[in-house]
Amino acid sequence: MAKIVEVSSVAKDYGEGGIITHALRGVDLVLMAGEFTSMAGPSGSGKTTLLNIIGGLDRPSSGTVHIEGIEITQLPGTQLSRIRRDRIGFIFQSFNLIPVLTAFENAEYVLMLQNVDKEQRVERVMRVLREVGLEGLEHRFPRELSGGQQQRVAIARAIAPEPALVLADEPTANVDSETGRSLMELMRRLNEEKGITFLFSTHDRAVMERARRLIKLRDGQIIEDTEPRNL
Ligand SMILES: Nc1ncnc2c1ncn2[C@@H]1O[C@H](COP(=O)(O)OP(=O)(O)O)[C@@H](O)[C@H]1O
Numbered sequence: 001m002a003k004i005v006e007v008s009s010v011a012k013d014y015g016e017g018g019i020i021t022h023a024l025r026g027v028d029l030v031l032m033a034g035e036f037t038s039m040a041g042p043s044g045s046g047k048t049t050l051l052n053i054i055g056g057l058d059r060p061s062s063g064t065v066h067i068e069g070i071e072i073t074q075l076p077g078t079q080l081s082r083i084r085r086d087r088i089g090f091i092f093q094s095f096n097l098i099p100v101l102t103a104f105e106n107a108e109y110v111l112m113l114q115n116v117d118k119e120q121r122v123e124r125v126m127r128v129l130r131e132v133g134l135e136g137l138e139h140r141f142p143r144e145l146s147g148g149q150q151q152r153v154a155i156a157r158a159i160a161p162e163p164a165l166v167l168a169d170e171p172t173a174n175v176d177s178e179t180g181r182s183l184m185e186l187m188r189r190l191n192e193e194k195g196i197t198f199l200f201s202t203h204d205r206a207v208m209e210r211a212r213r214l215i216k217l218r219d220g221q222i223i224e225d226t227e228p229r230n231l
């Protein structure tokens with residue numbers, strides 16, 4: 001099995017001079033292709049910081065991050081953006097859809113940046129929207145969709161470019177628990193059927209329970225790394 005992510009001795013400090021926050025203090029983590037992993041930990045434990053560093057949205061103060069064997073922490077911006085665009089999907093707590101674009105256009109957007117031709121874009125976007133259960137709602141704007149449906153659009157957008165890795169920062173935090181469970185079922189199915197590697201951060205029991213591997217973070221360090229269920 002291929003290593004998708006390798007985090008080695010990553011530290012992240014915020015602030016300078018007076019008050020410095022040690023958001024991460026020496027994190028080591030390997031994710032293999034096809035894993036479905038949750039990161040749990042109290043607010044402020046460093047979950048978002050770690051996801052942002054793995055996804056190349058932020059750079060560590062020290063340490064290295066490899067994505068599919070490529071060390072990303074020293075890459076120039078243009079190369080890093082390309083890896084982010086082509087290999088990594090992001091799902092956020094607050095959905096982060098573009099309000100003036102329809103569900104279809106939100107999911108299509110990255111494919112346009114990738115210069116995928118129109119015919120292929122339509123084919124792929126219609127397929128992923130069907131896969132996330134939004135058939136018939138392609139032309140709705142985000143404000144015309146429920147929170148759960150908006151998060152399904154965000155999932156479709158994340159998987160449309162066929163990434164190796166999807167990072168999801170508290171993806172169920174803004175929906176009710178029943179909707180959260182169904183979103184987790186969906187992502188689990190995408191993981192099993194398409195082999196996409198997922199890494200979540202969460203406070204939510206239902207998310208932790210769906211994970212095959214559970215990592216606990218506290219004060220910027222991994223304090224536990226277990227496989228609670230062998231499914
Ligand atoms: N941009 C920032 N500037 C300063 N401190 C930050 C910044 N982002 C996060 N922090 C601090 O880093 C620590 C970890 O934050 P975060 O990664 O957001 O934790 P979590 O997602 O687990 O709640 C917290 O103490 C937080 O206040």
Ligand SMILES: [Mg+2]
Pocket residue numbers: 047048049169
């Ligand atoms: Mg967070």
